[in-house]
Amino acid sequence: MxxxxxxxxxxxxxxxxxxxxxxxxxxxxxEVIAEAGITKSGFFYHFKDKNELARxxxxxxxxxxxxxxDDVFHRGRQLSDDPLQSFLITLKLLAELMGDLPNGHPGxxxxxxxxxxxxxxxxxxxxxxxxxRSWNGRFRDALNEIAAxxxxxxxxxxxxxxxMFSCVVDGxxxxxxxxxxxxxxxxxxxxxxxxxxxxxxxxxxxxxxxxAPTAIAAE
Amino acid sequence: MxxxxxxxxxxxxxxxxxxxxxxxxxxxxxEVIAEAGITKSGFFYHFKDKNELARxxxxxxxxxxxxxxDDVFHRGRQLSDDPLQSFLITLKLLAELMGDLPNGHPGxxxxxxxxxxxxxxxxxxxxxxxxxRSWNGRFRDALNEIAAxxxxxxxxxxxxxxxMFSCVVDGxxxxxxxxxxxxxxxxxxxxxxxxxxxxxxxxxxxxxxxxAPTAIAAE
DNA sequence: AATTTACTGTACCGGCGGTACGGTTTTCAC
DNA sequence: GTGAAAACCGTACCGCCGGTACAGTAAATT
Numbered sequence: 001m002x003x004x005x006x007x008x009x010x011x012x013x014x015x016x017x018x019x020x021x022x023x024x025x026x027x028x029x030x031e032v033i034a035e036a037g038i039t040k041s042g043f044f045y046h047f048k049d050k051n052e053l054a055r056x057x058x059x060x061x062x063x064x065x066x067x068x069x070d071d072v073f074h075r076g077r078q079l080s081d082d083p084l085q086s087f088l089i090t091l092k093l094l095a096e097l098m099g100d101l102p103n104g105h106p107g108x109x110x111x112x113x114x115x116x117x118x119x120x121x122x123x124x125x126x127x128x129x130x131x132x133r134s135w136n137g138r139f140r141d142a143l144n145e146i147a148a149x150x151x152x153x154x155x156x157x158x159x160x161x162x163x164m165f166s167c168v169v170d171g172x173x174x175x176x177x178x179x180x181x182x183x184x185x186x187x188x189x190x191x192x193x194x195x196x197x198x199x200x201x202x203x204x205x206x207x208x209x210x211x212a213p214t215a216i217a218a219e
Numbered sequence: 220m221x222x223x224x225x226x227x228x229x230x231x232x233x234x235x236x237x238x239x240x241x242x243x244x245x246x247x248x249x250e251v252i253a254e255a256g257i258t259k260s261g262f263f264y265h266f267k268d269k270n271e272l273a274r275x276x277x278x279x280x281x282x283x284x285x286x287x288x289d290d291v292f293h294r295g296r297q298l299s300d301d302p303l304q305s306f307l308i309t310l311k312l313l314a315e316l317m318g319d320l321p322n323g324h325p326g327x328x329x330x331x332x333x334x335x336x337x338x339x340x341x342x343x344x345x346x347x348x349x350x351x352r353s354w355n356g357r358f359r360d361a362l363n364e365i366a367a368x369x370x371x372x373x374x375x376x377x378x379x380x381x382x383m384f385s386c387v388v389d390g391x392x393x394x395x396x397x398x399x400x401x402x403x404x405x406x407x408x409x410x411x412x413x414x415x416x417x418x419x420x421x422x423x424x425x426x427x428x429x430x431a432p433t434a435i436a437a438e
Numbered sequence: 439a440a441t442t443t444a445c446t447g448t449a450c451c452g453g454c455g456g457t458a459c460g461g462t463t464t465t466c467a468c
Numbered sequence: 469g470t471g472a473a474a475a476c477c478g479t480a481c482c483g484c485c486g487g488t489a490c491a492g493t494a495a496a497t498t
Contacts, residue, residue: 020334021335022337023242025244026245029454029455039476040477040478041459045475107334110393112242115242115326115331116240116245117241118241119242119245132397156410156414160406166390167389167394167407168390170389171385172386174329174389175386187382190379191375191380195414195417198372198375247485248486248487257446258446259446259487260445263488
C-alpha cells in the first residue's frame, strides 16, 4: 500500500528523466525497470500500458507546476500590494527558480508531449491543454489586475502577453539546451519581465498625466 | 543519379512529417518505406543508419530555414531604408508566413531534436546549435543596426531580445499545438514585433529630444 | 557494351512493447 | 496471529522494429 506508492513514484521519476532526454517513444520500459530495480511484471502492475504511464507523468507534472505557480504568485502578493509590483516580483522569483537549477531546466513535459502527440490518446492531450490554458489564465488575470490600475500601452493584446510568458519559457528551455547555456532561460524570463515593465510604464504621450503609484519593491 | 535524389527527397519529406508528429524515436523506418513505396534495402542504400537520416533531416531543415530568413530579411531591406522599419516589415512578413500555413506550423525540427538529444551523435547536435546561433546572430545584427539610429530603452539586453525571437517562435509553435489554435504563433510574432516597437519608441524621458525619423511603412 | 546507380528480395539477429498467468512475499486490518 | 489484500517476481511467448548481410537486377549513364 504505502510501498506501492513509493515504487510508483520512483518509476515516474526515472521515466520522466528519460522522456525529457530521449522522448517518449524512445523511452523503453525495460530501461526504466532496470534502473528502478523491478521486473516487467512489477511495472505492469502499476501501469496497464505505456499510455497510462504517459497520463500519470502528465498529471504529476501538471500538479507539480501548479504548486510552483501557487507558491510564487502567493509570495509575489505577499511582498507588495501593488499588482504591477507583485507581478514583477513573481516573475523575478520564477527567473531565480530557473536559474538556480544546477544542470539547467530538465525540460517541459508539455513541450515533449505536444511534439509527440500522435503517441497519446485524447485524455493525455486534454490534461496538457487544460493545464496550459489554466497557467495562461493566471498570467492574464495578473495582467488584467495591473491594467485596472496602470494604463497599458496600446498595440499589445494582454491575452497575447500572457501566452507570451509560456512561449518564452518553453522556447527558453529549448534555447538553453540548443545553445548549451542554462542561463538563457533565466535571462529570457527577465527579458519578459522587462517587457511587462515597458508595457505599463508611462508612455511619452502620458507624460503630463498624474503619475501612477510609486513602486515599492522589485528594484 | 537524378532518380536517386528524388527518392532520397521523398524519404526525407515523409520522415520529417513523422518525426514532427511522433518524435524521432517513435518514427519507424518500416513505416517510412511503406509510405515511400520502397523496400528496406532501398532505404539503407540512401542512409546507412537512422542517425544519418537524422543528420540529413537536420541539414535539410537548416538550409530551408536559412533560405526563408534570407528572403524575408532581403525583402524587409528592400521596402525601407530605415533599419527599424525594415526590421518591423521583416517581422510582419514572418508573421504572415506563419499565419498562412493552412494546418498551422508543422513544427520545428530543432525543438524536437533538442528534446531527444540523447538519440543523436554530436555532429547532429552541432549542426542544430550552429544554425540557432546563426539565426540569433541575424536578429542581433538587425537590432544593433537599429540601436545605432534609435536609442534603445534601458533594461533590456539586445542579445536577449534577439534570442527572444527564437523563443517566441518555438514556444509559439508549442502553444499553437497545445491550445489547438494555429493562429497563436502568428500573434506571438506580432507581439514580439510590438516589443521591438516599444523598445525603440521614445520613452517619457526622451520626450523633449528631437524626434526620430518618421516611419515609412509597416503601420 | 560496360559500368555505375538505384534499387529489390530474402534471411536473419537481438531488443522492445505488450500479454498471460501462475507463484511468492510483504503489508495491513482485525 | 491470521487471513486477505497488495505488491510484486518468473517465465514463456508474440509480433514489430532497427539493423546487417549479401546476392541479384533493372535502368540510367558513359
